[in-house]
Every structure is written in structure tokens, then in C-alpha cells.
Amino acid sequence: MKKHKDTLIGQIASVSGNIISVKLFDNIKSAMPIIDGVVYRVGQIGSFLKIPLGYANLYGLVTNIGADAIPESMRDTTLVEYDKIVNAGWISLVLVGEQIGNKFERGITQSPTTGDEVHIVTIQDLNIVYGGWNEASSITVGNISVSESLAAKIDIDKLVTRHCAILGSTGSGKSNTVAVLLEAIAKNDFKSSRILVIDPHGEYNEALKDYSKVYKVNADTTKNQNELYIPFWALPFNELMSIFSGNLTEANRDYIRSEIVNRKIATTELIDESENKYIDISKESITADSPIPFSLNQLWFDLDDFERQTFIKKEVDGKKSNELIKTEIIVHGDADRLTSNEYPPASTNNSEPFINNKAKAILRFTDSIRSRLLNTQYNFLFDCGELKPDLTGKVTKDIDTLLAEWLEHDKPITILDLSGVPTEIMTSISGALLKIVYDALFWGQNTPVGGKQQPLLVVLEEAHNYLKAGENSISSRTVQTIAKEGRKYGVGLLLVTQRPSELDETVLSQCGTLISLRMNNSKDRGHITSAVQDELQTMIDLLPSLRTGEGIISGEAVKIPSRVKFFKISNAPKSADPKVSEQWQKDKPDANLYKEVIKNWRSQTIK
Numbered sequence: 001m002k003k004h005k006d007t008l009i010g011q012i013a014s015v016s017g018n019i020i021s022v023k024l025f026d027n028i029k030s031a032m033p034i035i036d037g038v039v040y041r042v043g044q045i046g047s048f049l050k051i052p053l054g055y056a057n058l059y060g061l062v063t064n065i066g067a068d069a070i071p072e073s074m075r076d077t078t079l080v081e082y083d084k085i086v087n088a089g090w091i092s093l094v095l096v097g098e099q100i101g102n103k104f105e106r107g108i109t110q111s112p113t114t115g116d117e118v119h120i121v122t123i124q125d126l127n128i129v130y131g132g133w134n135e136a137s138s139i140t141v142g143n144i145s146v147s148e149s150l151a152a153k154i155d156i157d158k159l160v161t162r163h164c165a166i167l168g169s170t171g172s173g174k175s176n177t178v179a180v181l182l183e184a185i186a187k188n189d190f191k192s193s194r195i196l197v198i199d200p201h202g203e204y205n206e207a208l209k210d211y212s213k214v215y216k217v218n219a220d221t222t223k224n225q226n227e228l229y230i231p232f233w234a235l236p237f238n239e240l241m242s243i244f245s246g247n248l249t250e251a252n253r254d255y256i257r258s259e260i261v262n263r264k265i266a267t268t269e270l271i272d273e274s275e276n277k278y279i280d281i282s283k284e285s286i287t288a289d290s291p292i293p294f295s296l297n298q299l300w301f302d303l304d305d306f307e308r309q310t311f312i313k314k315e316v317d318g319k320k321s322n323e324l325i326k327t328e329i330i331v332h333g334d335a336d337r338l339t340s341n342e343y344p345p346a347s348t349n350n351s352e353p354f355i356n357n358k359a360k361a362i363l364r365f366t367d368s369i370r371s372r373l374l375n376t377q378y379n380f381l382f383d384c385g386e387l388k389p390d391l392t393g394k395v396t397k398d399i400d401t402l403l404a405e406w407l408e409h410d411k412p413i414t415i416l417d418l419s420g421v422p423t424e425i426m427t428s429i430s431g432a433l434l435k436i437v438y439d440a441l442f443w444g445q446n447t448p449v450g451g452k453q454q455p456l457l458v459v460l461e462e463a464h465n466y467l468k469a470g471e472n473s474i475s476s477r478t479v480q481t482i483a484k485e486g487r488k489y490g491v492g493l494l495l496v497t498q499r500p501s502e503l504d505e506t507v508l509s510q511c512g513t514l515i516s517l518r519m520n521n522s523k524d525r526g527h528i529t530s531a532v533q534d535e536l537q538t539m540i541d542l543l544p545s546l547r548t549g550e551g552i553i554s555g556e557a558v559k560i561p562s563r564v565k566f567f568k569i570s571n572a573p574k575s576a577d578p579k580v581s582e583q584w585q586k587d588k589p590d591a592n593l594y595k596e597v598i599k600n601w602r603s604q605t606i607k
């Protein structure tokens with residue numbers, strides 16, 4: 001039993017719930033015991049200690065060392081006694097799990113008591129604590145920091161269904177961690193895995209190129225990228241309106257809303273080649289939010305025309321009556337080419353021709369629709385290839401094909417690279433995209449392509465950009481819905497952010513697993529604090545001192561909170577730091593290259 005004695009370091013002094021105060025033996029305090037040739041350090045925050053209880057071993061995580069670990073009741077003593085207490089070594093633990101035989105389980109079924117022995121955890125013990133994973137449902141993402149020989153694993157079922165957040169300051173290794181995680185899933189046997197990455201900066205194309213299909217605005221087809229189209233008619237009404245500038249009164253908003261509803265109804269009633277209704281649904285169920293095609297060019301043309309019409313008094317028997325009729329068009333406009341009809345101009349002194357007294361005074365708004373339709377930056381929305389409706393509202397490709405292309409292909413990962421989307425509509429577009437995908441999986445919940453039968457993991461890079469606390473945007477609302485209900489419909493979230501303090505708190509609290517990388521800002525750490533179990537707070541204090549690529553994984557996807565050094569992905573995400581010293585030693589490049597820079601800028605492409 002010599003081995004047993006070597007590992008003994010102290011005794012339990014008090015038990016309060018699952019918090020244990022341990023008094024170390026005097027000779028242990030600063031010692032570094034060597035067991036089987038391995039040097040151990042007693043009491044590192046985040047390390048484990050073992051409490052043998054007959055047939056079971058309890059495991060506790062070290063959360064406090066020194067005076068803070070002294071039980072409350074003992075702090076209230078005379079100064080002399082206090083000195084004695086302080087000079088003894090103290091450690092407090094939070095109980096995290098229990099080992100019976102060779103099996104380690106999270107949670108404890110029995111409590112220790114005062115006087116029980118506390119032991120160092122050896123490599124053999126750690127093998128049991130970190131081992132025992134179901135290989136079929138776990139992935140390896142790195143090594144356990146305290147012992148590099150131990151693999152750090154994550155349970156993928158819990159990771160996806162209970163949502164996960166990856167948090168850390170800039171440069172702490174978040175994008176690398178995402179890439180490692182996704183690669184580990186993709187490399188595994190999950191041949192039908194479905195992962196959708198919303199990638200605002202186009203970081204992952206390179207890192208995950210072997211496992212992903214990339215959709216990008218202004219795609220470079222030589223790099224295997226596909227053109228990203230998001231048909232404007234699939235956006236909810238409010239999102240579509242938010243793309244145009246200019247304010248509308250409530251009445252005018254309703255006017256445009258009902259124009260859109262009527263056009264969507266008209267589209268469904270068109271007759272297709274086989275003499276059937278074009279889209280067979282009852283018109284009562286159609287709203288301005290229904291993903292049904294209609295022609296925005298025609299809507300613009302009609303709204304614009306109504307504002308421009310002028311009127312003269314109708315002549316009856318050679319005399320002017322009080323009935324008004326429309327003037328003749330002078331120049332015919334064209335909805336496709338976005339030119340307006342021209343009428344004889346209205347008089348300014350209350351004589352003929354009159355302006356249209358039913359006009360809504362929305363020319364400024366219709367102009368903004370026109371300028372958006374003409375702006376090539378918005379082609380991905382309005383000039384969306386086969387998804388663009390003709391003037392009657394017919395499309396050659398419907399949204400089901402789009403979803404199938406995004407979600408059902410031979411690669412496990414789909415990257416929607418939004419780097420070409422104008423920043424001012426980024427929130428709307430990413431939100432609308434998520435809503436299109438989530439709604440489809442929600443309504444398809446009982447089909448084999450629904451999320452329950454084939455779960456979807458949605459990765460949101462830079463989540464703070466479109467999930468701002470207190471904001472009622474479509475992206476916040478959609479992500480909140482997924483966070484609350486996604487589990488039921490097989491949709492999981494993986495949020496990545498460097499600003500947890502800006503993130504919506506309810507969403508963060510719905511994340512069952514937290515991967516916290518280095519975090520310098522105390523305000524941001526404060527937000528993580530509120531999302532983790534109380535007893536683990538002291539682990540949060542470790543965050544500023546973590547190495548790049550090192551993090552603390554806590555929550556449902558791991559058996560116990562673990563400090564992990566993540567692998568480094570071989571194809572670095574694009575965000576990887578430039579090697580300054582190396583680059584600055586090279587010769588300067590040709591100054592003519594700025595010509596190319598400006599050409600790229602003007603054509604809004606990055607070559």
C-alpha cells in the first residue's frame with residue numbers, strides 16, 4: 001500500500017454542499033511528490049484531487065488555494081489561532097464526479113465527510129477520468145493541458161443539441177478551434193453530417209477546403225466556389241423593406257405590404273406547363289412573409305407609375321365634366337429596364353393636368369428600390385440567376401432547389417461566405433438566411449430531410465455582430481428561437497465571439513457547452529461568469545493567463561470541466577496572424593500592384 005500513502009496529501013476539514021475544504025498535511029504544502037517517476041504539483045487551480053470512499057472514488061476540482069480556501073466558520077477565530085490556520089495549507093474543491101471500478105461518471109451519489117483522506121490524482125486516475133468515451137459519438141479536439149498524453153474529447157450529441165459557444169479575445173484561437181472541431185467531425189464516420197457555417201469574413205474556405213462546399217457572393221469559380229444567391233422574395237416583409245432606404249408612413253407600409261401579398265397570390269394562381277396551378281396553396285395562408293416569388297421590377301414599376309400619373313377633366317359633349325381621366329403616356333417605361341412611364345407634367349397652379357390625388361407620395365422610396373435594383377452589390381438578392389422571377393412572378397428554379405444545394409451535397413460542411421455582402425445589410429441578410437434555413441427545417445420536421453432525422457449544426461462566426469444584446473433584429477430573433485427551440489427540431493448552434501459582453505445574454509445562457517479561450521477583458525469575463533456553474537468561477541479567473549489555442553471546456557459536451565490545448569489546424573484559417581518579422585525582412589513588392597488594389601476595390605472583388 002505504499003503507493004497509496006504517497007498520494008495522500010490531506011484531510012477534509014469541512015463539507016458544505018459539494019464544496020469541500022481540505023487541510024493539507026504540514027509536510028505537503030510546498031512539496032512536489034514524485035510517484036512512479038512522475039513529478040506532481042499539489043493544488044493547481046483546475047486540477048483534480050481524489051477522495052477514496054471504500055468502493056468508489058470521488059473527484060474534486062481545485063477551485064481555491066490558501067486563505068480563501070479556509071472554511072467560513074474557521075475564519076472567525078482569535079488572531080493567534082487564525083495565524084495557525086492560515087499557515088497550514090488549505091485547498092477547496094468542488095466535487096465533480098465519481099469513479100466506480102473503471103468507470104468515471106459526472107455527478108456524485110454520496111458525500112464525503114470530515115476526516116476523509118484526500119489524494120493526488122495520478123496519470124492512471126486521469127486516464128479513467130478523461131477516458132471511457134463512447135468512440136462512436138465523440139471527437140478528439142486536442143490534449144488535456146495537465147497531461148499532454150491525454151486526448152481531449154467532446155461528445156458530439158451534446159455539443160450539437162445543447163448548443164455551444166466559443167469565446168475568447170482576438171487572436172486567442174477561436175477560428176482555429178472551430179476549424180479543428182469541424183474537421184474532427186468531417187473526418188469522422190459521420191457521412192451525413194450537416195454543418196452550415198455563416199462566415200462573415202470568408203475565413204474558412206481555405207482551412208476546410210477538403211470538407212466543404214463554398215457559396216460566395218461574386219464567387220471565384222476557379223477556386224471551386226459557387227455563387228451565393230439569396231432570393232429577395234424569400235425574405236420576410238420587414239427585412240425586405242429594411243434593405244431600401246427612406247421612411248414610410250404606417251399607411252404606406254400597409255399599402256406596399258398588401259401590394260406584395262396580392263402579387264404573391266397572383267403568382268400562385270398562374271398556370272404551369274401541365275395546366276396546374278403554379279403553386280398549389282390556399283390563398284388565405286399567404287402573407288407578405290410567405291416565401292413565394294413575385295416580380296420586384298414590376299412592383300417598382302407599378303408603384304412608380306401610380307405616383308407619376310396626371311389627370312385631366314373628361315370632356316362630355318364638348319364640355320369639361322368633373323370626372324377625371326388619366327393623361328396619355330408620353331414615353332413608355334420598361335419594368336425590366338427600370339425606366340418610368342412619363343406623363344404630361346402636372347400644372348403647378350391648380351389647373352390641368354392635375355397630379356394624381358390618390359398618390360401616396362412615396363417616390364423617394366420607390367427611387368430607393370430602383371437604385372438598389374440597379375446596384376450590382378445587391379445582385380445576389382435581386383438579380384439572383386434562375387431564382388429571379390420574370391415580370392409575371394415565375395421562376396425557373398424554386399427555393400427547394402436552393403436549400404437542397406446548400407444542405408444536401410456530398411460534403412459535410414457548407415460555408416456561406418458573406419464577405420461580399422454590403423456591411424449595412426449584413427445583419428438583415430445573415431438573419432434572413434438563418435430564418436430561411438430554420439423555417440425550412442421546422443416545417444419539414446417530419447420529413448427525412450428535417451432536422452430531427454438529419455440534424456444541422458449552424459456555426460455563427462463573429463456572433464456579436466448579428467446578435468447584439470437588446471436588439472430586435474431578425475438575426476437576434478432567429479438565433480433566440482434556435483437557442484430556445486432548435487433542440488426539438490434538430491438544429492444546434494455553435495456561436496463564436498470575442499465580445500461575450502455584447503452578446504444577447506439569454507442566448508449565451510442557452511449554450512450547454514462553453515469553450516472559453518484566453519480572455520483579457522474583465523467585462524467579457526464577467527459575462528462568462530454568469531453563464532457557468534457557480535463553483536467554477538475561479539476557473540474563469542484563469543482565462544487571462546491561457547496560452548493561444550488553450551481553453552477551458554465546461555458544460556454538457558464534456559464529462560468534467562477541462563483545460564485543453566487544442567490542435568492546430570494544418571490549413572490555417574485566413575485570419576491567421578501575419579508573420580511580421582519575416583515579411584518585413586523581404587524585398588518590398590512592386591509599387592504598380594496598387595493598380596490591382598484599386599481595380600479590386602472598384603469591382604468589389606478580392607483576387
Ligand SMILES: Nc1ncnc2c1ncn2[C@@H]1O[C@H](COP(=O)(O)OP(=O)(O)OP(=O)(O)O)[C@@H](O)[C@H]1O
Nearest residue numbers: 170171172173174175176549566567568575576577
Ligand atoms: N491551438 C493552437 N496552437 C497553436 N497556434 C494556434 C492555435 N490556435 C490558434 N493559433 C494561432 O493563433 C493565431 C490566432 O488564431 P485565430 O485566428 O484562430 O484567433 P481568433 O480567436 O479567431 O482571432 P479573431 O478574434 O481575430 O478572429 C493564428 O496565427 C493561429 O495560427
Ligand SMILES: [Mg+2]
Nearest residue numbers: 174175176575
Ligand atoms: Mg477568428
